[in-house]
Amino acid sequence: MEIRIKSVSKDFFSEGKTIKALSDIDLAIPANQIFTLLGPSGCGKTTLLRCIVGLETPDSGEIAIGEEIVYSKEKNIFVPPEKRGLSMVFQTYAIWPHMTVFDNVAYPLQTRKEAKDEIRSKVEKTLRFVQLEGLENRPATKLSGGQQQRVALARALVPEPKVILFDEPLSNLDAKLREETRKELRSFLTELKITAVYVTHDRIEALSLSDAIAVMKDGQMVEIGTPKKIYFDSDHRFVADFIGRANLINGKVIAFEDSYTVVDSSMGTIACQKNPHASVGDAVTLCIRPEFIKVMEQHTSEDRNIFRGKVESLLFIGDAYEGEVIIADTRLIIRIEPTTIVEEGDEVSLSFDPDHCFLLSK
Amino acid sequence: MFSTRTALTPSLIVIVGFLTVCPVVMLVLGSFSEGIGAFGKFTLEKYIQSYTDPAFAGIIVNTVIFTIGSGFVATLLALFLAYLNTRTNIPFKFLFRIISIIPMMIPHILFSVSWVLLLNPSNGMINLLLKQIFNLENSPFNIYTLGGMILVEGLLDLPIAYLILAPAMAAFDVSLEESSKVSGASNLRTLTRVTLPVLRPAILASFILVIVRSLASFAVPSIIGMPGRIYVLATHIYRIIATGFAADYGMAAAVGMSALAASIALIYLYRYLTSESEKYVTISSRGYRPSLIELKKAKYPLFAIVGLLSFVLIVLPVLVLFYTSLVPYSMVPDARAFSMMNWKHWLDVLKDPISLLSLKNSVFLGIVGATLGVILSIFVSYVIVKVRTRAAGLLESISFLSFSFPGIVIGVGFMWFFVRTPLYATIWSLLIGYIATYLPYGIRPLTSAFIQIHSHLEESSRVCGGGTLYTLRRIVIPLLIPGVVSGWILMATMFVRELTLSVVLSRPGTEVLAVQILRFAEDGLWGKLSALGIMMICISTIIVVIASLIGMKMTRVQETD
């Protein structure tokens, strides 16, 4: 189901100060997609999620789920969470400690007073789906972190909701388990054709899991797009920096060629992706990701985007090296494949494709 | 919903403030007044009168020796037990848990009486026995001394000291000890040069807390001190208001002020020390288990001492009382004694109208008082844990205000209040006083229960389709029940045995069990006393068992619902 959010704002008051947790958010979350809210800590992701599910009442605006308006300041509508028919997985999982696994998962069906055997078969089916069969009668407190996460997921799936909301569901798992669960979660969700709103501050999680990402900052929506668009082609300095390692270079547009924009910067003239919004003379910021900068083994006839610099430092990071290269005052971070033989202090030639270097207009 | 929520904190502050601040304020006012009937003019007369009394210096000396002595006994014993339990391979470690909990279940007045029955100079059982065996002229022991008081009070406060020291000992950073051993020091030297100095804040904290407790103690000074004419502050106040012909509540208040001041100073010191020791503990606890010291040859002798202590603390008092309730007069347990056993004392007690009334009153106070107290505690804990505004912080501090003050002083403060109300000399005055003084017993378990109910647990239920009432019934209440049950049990057992406040507030018609037991002790009616005492223990136990069963049942019903 589609979720539409229209100019929603929410302030908190604490210790005499006003915190603008959400200011004037507009957002349309398309049906049957995994939609991620991404942003640094405290930017209002959880608050937005809680507004959608009804645990928090916005100060103004309108929220609609499918055809139904669940909140509207103007029309004075507020549907309480238990009537919105959504599911949510909490960051703490919120597993009820006084119940068994079965009772935890059966709870949403029991609130609807479904028949006992109906409930049993649905719960068993869901537990099988999340691979927890056999643990029905285990007290919920006697589960590992990963198992608790699955119980929370099962409890969210069992009423077959049209929308599931996730608030950093993987942040309490260890790194390896988090990776596995991420993959599983994606296959569950795509298989079930559910609208999922997923909150995280982990960029890898956002990139690998989502159909679309909305990046937030200080209670505002900064940019919305597919993971690839956000990663390769963002318009915003903040987004480009937040989503991955990035070299941000300040410069000035000096010319347009047939397929490139030419920018003058402290490290020289750089050809980059064409950008219809820029015009000659504009001060701009360029973004180039470390993995697109190549160390050239031998000279080529190509003369575009070739820079010479000195390797300042090399850091072994497991699958590659991360190097810092100084080119006339500008410091570039580059990724060096282990097959390339470079040492600290070496003079190197670097090159990158103009298509991988993009202009940030905001 | 929102308006009731905002009104909740202020109304609780008013209620709890009345309960705990009122007696303190009344005490201060009373100490500067002319008489309990009417406050009269502001006067320092009562202070002059009480502090120039030539006997007063002696009372202060006794109080200091008694409290500090008890502090030493309890802390040293607790240190010994905590060390054995956390650091050595002593067998049967479960005994330590028992030692730290069970003695709290035996009323202090009965514990004191049992020691009197064993060691009093005229017919204490151990004295009689030793005289018989060694053909002695005089009794070898006399419990009616400062030494006797210190011994018994020290044993009574042992569990508190242990509960402070054992966790500190367990969180101790062993690498400090290991490095000492690596540099060649023996176990003993490591203990005295490294372990004890590092634990000093915790040791001092336990020492201070025991001093606060023994300053507030009334059972030991009244049962053991008064027969030997050894008066401390608590019994001095009692003497002023209860014995003699004209009870002088003004003087009692004036004397009470110094007990109050001493408690406040000590509690501040205690808070300071615990925050110090907590700082220390959090720095050093890195989560590894200390290696246990092999006791080798000392293992069983040491264990024998622990066993003896548990016997003395738990089994002996009950045995002695039960035995005394069955024999016609104090005698050594031998064949003759067993042949003379009968239920006469029990029947006498059951025929004594005042004893029956006190039974009835105490059961009423236990059940009704604990129920009201727990209801209040639920609201207070909710505000403390979930509302957490500055006003909630204020509520928390006033809830714990009168907790560590000497009960008899609080009682005198309440007396100044109640004589002005129709509540005077009714059972309700006792009920109010009990709840005011023992509120923390209800609040502690309930705050932990509320802390456990993370707001996500409720919210998750709402999202799953449960309305407010449904969530309350299936999530909040079941999670609260364990806290409610333990709060109720703690309060009910404290109320059934309450002595210190009651000796001030109880009047003819509102006698309670512990006061009646004190009367029997004053008249030397040990047989009846023991019978009534055993009944008191049984009633407490029955209340505890029934409450736990109900609690278990309620949680189970919720689960399978």
Ligand SMILES: Nc1ncnc2c1ncn2[C@@H]1O[C@H](COP(=O)(O)OP(=O)(O)OP(=O)(O)O)[C@@H](O)[C@H]1O
């Ligand atoms: N109940 C509340 N009372 C007062 N302030 C609040 C409350 N809830 C959230 N805030 C504030 O609103 C802002 C947004 O909080 P929110 O929890 O939505 O952030 P978040 O993006 O989820 O952060 P994180 O990644 O750390 O979970 C923060 O500044 C936070 O301190």
Ligand SMILES: [Mg+2]
């Ligand atoms: Mg959050």
